[in-house]
Amino acid sequence: MSRSILTMSGHSPSPAPVPMIDLVEQYETIRDEIHEAVNRVFATQRFVLGDEVADFEEEAAPYCDARYAIGCASGSDALLLSLMALEIGPGDEVITSPYTFFATASSITRCGATPVFVDIDPATYNLDPAAVEAAITPQTRAIMPVHLFGQCADMQPLWRLSVRHSLAIVEDAAQAIGATYSGRKAGVLGTVGCFSFFPTKNLGGAGDGGMITSDDADLARRLRRLRVHGDAGRYQHREVGINSRLDALQAAVLRVKLRHLPDWTRQRQENAARYVHLVDAHGLSDYLETPGCAPENEHVYNQYVVRVRDGQRDSLIEGLRAQEIGCAIYYPQPLHLQECFASLDYCEGDLPEAERAAAETVALPIYSELGEARQESVVRAMAEALGVSRNLRARSISLPDPEKRAA
């Protein structure tokens, strides 16, 4: 028995390499549709806004269950334009998460307001509503929840706070297109919703792009004005806006990809379910915490982020890299500890759950086309890196019926 364990371990082949994301594979499935759309734009030579962008907005709004969708140049600008439209500026505070992509917080400082970081819920990595409540001051004007990794923040308590304290809610839904909370879509869970079409997002363009959703007609009109320098038409500037338009080429590509988004999202969800099964089957459940999904949420898995127990995150990453398995840390340094926010006076230890998440988590490949064989490679590589493989083989060898093994 012990001899056969050694033999089997000694011959374990390295799993095949798996990239963190492979955009080429997806592109190849829609190549003709994309080229047709791009050619259509070139034929008209109308590259900025125009019918292509208007048509995309008309198709994207219902996808998000929103009355209005306004295209813009990036997700970062979507956040900035939203705060501008809500007239948030110097002296105002916006409460947000420290555990997110940088643009969430920089949009607040770019309009002159002050980001107030509060801690996250360790199960979902999203804003902790109790911490939000505790941070409200007379200067607070808005809450900016981030639907991190593709799962909506816990909105019900945030709605109550927004009503009680007259606060706007600006959703950073950059990672969450199509996600739902209690059956309602990300992007219409607050005053405005902000999306990114950065190529690695679930709906990714051929470059930068963004969008704002809202059910408020006045706000939508204002956002359309702010994205073109505040021009109300015929060069009449009632307020100062910015140049943040969506390109027609981006809109044309996004219109094609939007048609496939439900299928791609379903594949991501299937991949996520398969990881749970594989992690368990490979005996890794004691080492890794797979992503929690709150019962009221439908998660769209822009990222699949696991928590690694017992301080083994960095050695796991090293082991995965050695086996050419893609992985990434989202995010290694919480925003309250970034040098550029030093003047806000946060210290290490102030927001312990965000800091712990930054130290303990790793994102695994989850792209739609990933599929079972590559996921098996990822999980086998993790077992190898964590030193679990040997024990598991010992267990699986002891399972078969001795009679059959002899035969």
Ligand SMILES: *Cc1c(COP(=O)(O)O)cnc(C)c1O
């Ligand atoms: C991607 C992202 C953004 C910024 O979007 P860009 O289009 O890259 O400007 C903002 N917030 C979050 C949470 C993101 O993931």
